[in-house]
Amino acid sequence: MSLRHGHSIKAVEATIEIKITEGSSDFGARFAARMGGIADEVVLIDYGDRPVPVDGDGVVQISRRVVVVDKDGVLKLNARAWRGNSDGVDVAGEDDAEFTAQSARTSGAILDVGFAKLSVTAFWSLIPFV
Incomplete structure (x- = not known):
């Protein structure tokens, strides 16, 4: 497990x-995922060549779902996907999304x-400080 941290006085969390x-x-x-302006990314999940596991509603099972973002920042999400076609050749696709x-x-x-096609929802909440 890798742990990355940074200092932020005002932050929110996004549950992805x-x-x-479709498909x-x-x-x-x-x-x-990563914060805008920061090059380091957090890998939410990497399935490799295994099929993406989904529940009965089509929701992808990811182990790391929560990302912290500066309150005035941007969350950037990247998806890379690949599969073999009928000729055994890998077909790859990639797309990005940004959330304020x-x-x-x-x-x-x-x-x-x-x-x-993947629908991505970020559920935003304040981080409770004790």
């Missing part, structure tokens, strides 16, 4: 949900990786 809205889940994928940080709302975007 990724749902397959099937027979592809491998890597989902990563919110205090207590939701924001959404559609990622199109070519052979599937």
Whole structure:
């Protein structure tokens, strides 16, 4: 496990949900997030060549769902996906989404990786400080 940290006085957290809205889940994928202005990214999940696991509603099962963002910042999400076609050749797609940080709302975007469309929702909340 890797841990990355930074100093932010005012921050919010985004709980990420990724749902397959078109196409099937027979592809491998890597989902990563980062804050605008920062090059380091946090890998939410990397399935490699394994098919993306989804629940009955098409929601992709990711182990790291919460990302912290500066209150006045931007969350950038990247999806890379790949699968073999009938000739055994890998077909790859990639798309990005940007979300402006919110205090207590939701924001959404559609990622199109070519052979599937993914609906991404960020559920925003304030970070409780003790």
